[in-house]
Every structure is written in structure tokens, then in C-alpha cells.
Amino acid sequence: MANADEIRAAAESVSGHPGPMLSAYLGVSAEDPENQERAYLLRLREAMERLGVPEGVRRRVRERLEGETHPGARTLAVFAGEDGLLEVYRLNLELPEGFRWGEPYTAPLLLALDAYEPYGAAVIDAERLRYFVVSPLSSGEAAHGYREVDLSPQTPGPRGKSDYDPVSRRSEANIHRYYNELGGIIREATFREGVRRLILAGPKERTAELLGNLPEDVRERVVGEEHVDLGAPEGELLERLEAARREAERRRQRRLLEEIRERGVRGLEPTLKALQEENRVHHLAVLWDLEGEVRWSDAEGLAVTDITAEKSPFSGEPTRVRPLLDALLELAASRGARVDLVRDGENARMLREELGGVAGLTRF
Known part of the structure; x- marks a missing residue:
């Protein structure tokens, strides 16, 4: 399986590929009830027909995807052109579903890879330590993209209550030494795998001892x-483990929104100005289902919120109508800003009702 850097390089290559081409982000998670009986294939066929994708391109995409009973991913990023280009990337990330025919649209994929912070999970019991890494890419070989890391050789751990008895074969000093050794093993795996966020799992007394x-x-x-x-x-x-990871992500997004509320910018107009004109936004928060359109100037790569402005106020060049979410993602990508797409629950309510649906942390 290709790693994230290889996928990023390939996606950047697609960005320079001559259009027009199909750019599709297709939600295929088996956990989504809307995907029962592979309903995502119907959505893809209907979208390609609606966009006027040439029959040859449509046929190649269908042949590639319809033969797969289990995609083994949450999102498929598909790029296909009339010259035979067909790239399919399998992601363990959830991205808003969307379909485009025209210029390559790789901003969502590149932003997702750049923003992804690798998670690890150290699982301990009385016998051994196991270590899992969650990849943003999917191999289809493990649930939720969890890949187990080989930690061998390992030292057998304390097995039960008798191991804590001072007269047992494993003294308190030996137990302390054992957990120190585990800490060293976990540290080596964490830094080798580039893990930024770690979950500890196992019996409560084991994880507490390990954490200390x-x-x-x-x-x-x-x-x-x-x-x-x-x-x-x-x-x-x-x-x-996946439920624990999702809860950690929910808490992280909550902290981000609270920080934006305290010292960031909120609402479309102020956030857009800080992002595209002042280049001050380094972390953007956007509703997953953000609706609306803006005018887009290809000459400057800038958005215009006045939907009636057929010419750019910056250069006088023609503008075109573009989905607001698309424009924000492209602006963020071009200015090196990280993006959090906020989807459900209290975080989405807070972003929508208190922060105007679009908000950002600023550099100054």
C-alpha cells in the first residue's frame, strides 16, 4: 500500500494533468446506512451522467469500481480523464461527497492528508503489549485501517495479583522495571511511526501503571x-479503539472551536478576508455540510462573496459561480492553512450557531 507521501505526490501530479477530468469523492463506508447494497455506485453513476462525463470515462470508472464488493475504505477519491488516466485512492478519512468534471480538484484530498495526525494505540494485558497505528489510507486488510506494529521481542509482563506480592518471583522493583521497559518500547514505536496522538487500552490497573x-x-x-x-x-x-479515537477527535475539535471563539475570526466575511486577503488564518473550521455559492476569479484565485459580481473587484477579470466549500478548501490549500470539517453533534451546533459556520485561528 502506498504511504501518505506517495499519495500526496501522485495527487499533486494529477493537479497538473490537463483537463477536463472527473474528480469524485465518494463515501463508501459500510457503517453508513445510505450505502446499503452499494448505493454509492448509483450515486456515482447519476453524478457522472448529470455532469456530462463522456461515456468512455464513465465506463472505465464503472468497470473499476463495480467489481469490488467491499471497498475497504470510508472514502474513495477517483480521478479519471479521457486520455486513459484513472487513479483511485482509498481513504480511512471521511470527506464530503462531491463530483466535478473539469479542472482537477485535488484540494480536499491534499488538505485531508496534510491535516491528518496519525493515531496509535498501545494495548496491554498480563501477557504482552500490542501496538496499532491508524493510517489515513486504507489497505482493506484491517477494520478501520488499524495496522499492528511488530514489537518483538518482548519481555513477559506481570500476570496477576500474585505478581504484586513482595515475596513473589516478580518484586515491585521488577514490575516497575517492566513498565519502564514497555515505556521505552512504546516510545520507539511512537516516534518511528510518526504517531502524534496515542490511546492506551487494556485493564484499568495496567493502563494506569503504564501511563505513570x-x-x-x-x-x-x-x-x-x-x-x-x-x-x-x-x-x-x-x-x-476506533470509538476512543473518534471521541479524542471530538474533544480536539471542541478545544479548537473554543480557542477560535476566544481569539479567532468568525463568520464568512471576516474569515474570508483574513484567509485570502491578509493570509492570517492558519487553521480553518468549516461545517461539513456548508452550503452556498461564491463568485470565483481564476485570474487571482480569489473568492468574491457578491454573487452578482460577474467581474472581479480585484482585477476586473471575469468570474464564475463556485460552491462555497470548494472555494474555501482551495484557498486554504494555497495558503497552507489546516482545515477541520466539523460534522456532527455539539461541535457542529457551536460552529453553526456561535461562529457563523466558518471560522479560523489567526497567526496574529
Whole structure:
């Protein structure tokens, strides 16, 4: 499976490919009830017909995707052109579904890869330590994209209550040494795999002991503890880890929105000005289902909120109508701003009702 850097390089190559081409972001998660009986294939066919994609391109895309019963991903990013180009990237990331025929539209893919912070999960029981890494890319080989890292060789751990008895074969000093050794193993795996956020999982007493013995530069990356039954089936274990990861992401987004509320910009007009004219926004928060349109000037690569402005106020060049979300993603990509797409629950309510649906953290 290609890594994120390889996908990024390939997507940047697609950006320079002569158009027109199909750019499609297709939600294929098996967890989404709207995808029962592979309904996403129907949405894709209807979108290609609506956009007027040439039959040859449509046929190649259909042949590529319809033969796959299980895509093994949350989102498929598809790029196809009349010259035979057909690239399909499988992502464990959720992106807003969208379809374009024209210039290559890679901004959502590139922004998602740039913004993704790799998660790791250290799972400990009385016998061993296991370490999983969550990739933004999907190989279809594991639930939710969790890949287990080989940590061998390992030292057997404390097995039960008797191991905490002072007269047992494993003294308190040995137990402390054991957890210190585990901390070193976890640190090596964390830095080798580029993990920025770490979840500890296992029996409560194990994770608490492990947390207290982690090196400081690893402990500061711990974002959650999950108390799991390690006798559960593998799929159930990974589902619990994924639930813990999603909760950690919800808390991270909440902190971002609170920081924006305290010292950032909010609302479309102020945020757009700070982003595109002043280049002050380094982290943008946008509603997942943000609606609306703006005028777009290809001459400057700038958005115009006056939907009646057929000429750019910046250069006098012609403008065209473009979905607001598309314009914001392209502006963020061109200015190196990170983007959080806020989808559900209290975070979405806060962004919509208190921050105007579009908001950002500023550099100054």
C-alpha cells in the first residue's frame, strides 16, 4: 500500500494533468446506512451522467469500481480523464461527497492528508503489549485501517495479583522495571511511526501503571484511555479503539472551536478576508455540510462573496459561480492553512450557531 507521501505526490501530479477530468469523492463506508447494497455506485453513476462525463470515462470508472464488493475504505477519491488516466485512492478519512468534471480538484484530498495526525494505540494485558497505528489510507486488510506494529521481542509482563506480592518471583522493583521497559518500547514505536496522538487500552490497573511510567515526550501525546476486555474478538477490540479515537477527535475539535471563539475570526466575511486577503488564518473550521455559492476569479484565485459580481473587484477579470466549500478548501490549500470539517453533534451546533459556520485561528 502506498504511504501518505506517495499519495500526496501522485495527487499533486494529477493537479497538473490537463483537463477536463472527473474528480469524485465518494463515501463508501459500510457503517453508513445510505450505502446499503452499494448505493454509492448509483450515486456515482447519476453524478457522472448529470455532469456530462463522456461515456468512455464513465465506463472505465464503472468497470473499476463495480467489481469490488467491499471497498475497504470510508472514502474513495477517483480521478479519471479521457486520455486513459484513472487513479483511485482509498481513504480511512471521511470527506464530503462531491463530483466535478473539469479542472482537477485535488484540494480536499491534499488538505485531508496534510491535516491528518496519525493515531496509535498501545494495548496491554498480563501477557504482552500490542501496538496499532491508524493510517489515513486504507489497505482493506484491517477494520478501520488499524495496522499492528511488530514489537518483538518482548519481555513477559506481570500476570496477576500474585505478581504484586513482595515475596513473589516478580518484586515491585521488577514490575516497575517492566513498565519502564514497555515505556521505552512504546516510545520507539511512537516516534518511528510518526504517531502524534496515542490511546492506551487494556485493564484499568495496567493502563494506569503504564501511563505513570511513560517517558514525558510520549505521555504528553496520550489523548485517552480505553478499558477493554482483551478476551473479546479482534474486530470488537478494534471497534473499541476506533470509538476512543473518534471521541479524542471530538474533544480536539471542541478545544479548537473554543480557542477560535476566544481569539479567532468568525463568520464568512471576516474569515474570508483574513484567509485570502491578509493570509492570517492558519487553521480553518468549516461545517461539513456548508452550503452556498461564491463568485470565483481564476485570474487571482480569489473568492468574491457578491454573487452578482460577474467581474472581479480585484482585477476586473471575469468570474464564475463556485460552491462555497470548494472555494474555501482551495484557498486554504494555497495558503497552507489546516482545515477541520466539523460534522456532527455539539461541535457542529457551536460552529453553526456561535461562529457563523466558518471560522479560523489567526497567526496574529
